[in-house]
Amino acid sequence: MQASIPTSSPSAIEIVALTKRYGSGKPAVDSINLRIASGSYCCLLGPSGCGKSTTLRMVAGHESVSSGDILLENRNITDLPAAERGTAMMFQSFALFPHLSALDNVAFSLKMKGMDKAERHAKAKDLLERVAMGHLADRTPGELSGGQQQRVALARALITQPKVLLLDEPLSALDPFLRIQMRAELRRWQKELGLTFIHVTHSQEEAMALADTMVVMNHGLIEQVGSPHEIYNRPASEFVARFMGGHNVLDTAAGKIGVRTDHMQIIPAEAALPDGPHNMRAVVSDVEYQGTYVLLGLQKPGVAQTASSTAEFSVMVSEAQFAARPYQVSEAVQLAWAAEAAHPLGLVSVPVAA
Numbered sequence: 001m002q003a004s005i006p007t008s009s010p011s012a013i014e015i016v017a018l019t020k021r022y023g024s025g026k027p028a029v030d031s032i033n034l035r036i037a038s039g040s041y042c043c044l045l046g047p048s049g050c051g052k053s054t055t056l057r058m059v060a061g062h063e064s065v066s067s068g069d070i071l072l073e074n075r076n077i078t079d080l081p082a083a084e085r086g087t088a089m090m091f092q093s094f095a096l097f098p099h100l101s102a103l104d105n106v107a108f109s110l111k112m113k114g115m116d117k118a119e120r121h122a123k124a125k126d127l128l129e130r131v132a133m134g135h136l137a138d139r140t141p142g143e144l145s146g147g148q149q150q151r152v153a154l155a156r157a158l159i160t161q162p163k164v165l166l167l168d169e170p171l172s173a174l175d176p177f178l179r180i181q182m183r184a185e186l187r188r189w190q191k192e193l194g195l196t197f198i199h200v201t202h203s204q205e206e207a208m209a210l211a212d213t214m215v216v217m218n219h220g221l222i223e224q225v226g227s228p229h230e231i232y233n234r235p236a237s238e239f240v241a242r243f244m245g246g247h248n249v250l251d252t253a254a255g256k257i258g259v260r261t262d263h264m265q266i267i268p269a270e271a272a273l274p275d276g277p278h279n280m281r282a283v284v285s286d287v288e289y290q291g292t293y294v295l296l297g298l299q300k301p302g303v304a305q306t307a308s309s310t311a312e313f314s315v316m317v318s319e320a321q322f323a324a325r326p327y328q329v330s331e332a333v334q335l336a337w338a339a340e341a342a343h344p345l346g347l348v349s350v351p352v353a354a
């Protein structure tokens, strides 16, 4: 479901019925509405092809809009050239000029504006100091690590004094260890600078770690907007529950519900359970040891097991709980959950009034 962000803080960006059509088929971005609070970290999240990069590029002015509007601090920027919008973009590969020093990379856009060398170098040096790169200002990108290149790319984006920084998969070129380190740096910079960041990612984990507001997209539509805690604890649709992971989707008489895998209990088949809507029978189909917990895969009873069949449900049990009562593949069990652990999953996305 789409939902509006509380209107108490002023919107840095407001997107109204924004649509992008590339051909005659379904739009890549389909009349979306969104408000992004000033000074917040917003992550656009979704599977490949959901329209998140197209949305970001339309905000940046790198992609034309088929219909709808984009407002930055109440100014309609829909038809303005990229350089006049008050946004700056940081790309996946950082797009640094390989033959220029870090200093000249950062100063480049000021050179294009005709600023004299001493002044632009002073501004660039100042920004490099801010991202702890002042001592490496003379190095070319090839002489810098991935994380250092990212800091130069950030300084280069900030030199235009944007109100909104747009980041397109900025961490995907980094190795997993550095990605986690740079993720923390991005978050710290955003808070220190007090700027609005809009960050596109396909990683749920990255969005959860960074975002004040997550925007989950699918098929050109916004499925849900909310804090990581809201999205994880109250996924609004089956798509969001499955995409975020860590949830079971169950068919009940009252419709589909979501229950977190760590909020579901596994109980031996012979144990007595109260009759009611909050339990079901299942068969263990796989047991995965994950260190602090064990993830049990389960199927409905009577479903034939093959080597390629995947578990329909999952239950996370602590290592200690599993050690006290281990479960085996093919064992019949019962699953139970508290009424308050189940939340209904809607099916239809509804647009929000902008």
Ligand SMILES: Nc1ncnc2c1ncn2[C@@H]1O[C@H](COP(=O)(O)OP(=O)(O)OP(=O)(O)O)[C@@H](O)[C@H]1O
Pocket (backbone or CB within 6 Å): 022, 028, 046, 047, 048, 049, 050, 051, 052, 053, 054, 055, 202
């Ligand atoms: N220049 C283009 N011409 C035609 N179709 C395009 C163009 N750019 C994107 N599309 C299509 O628009 C849809 C949305 O693409 P978009 O790049 O916004 O998705 P995405 O969510 O960012 O995916 P990814 O994570 O793979 O980059 C896709 O179906 C894509 O094929």
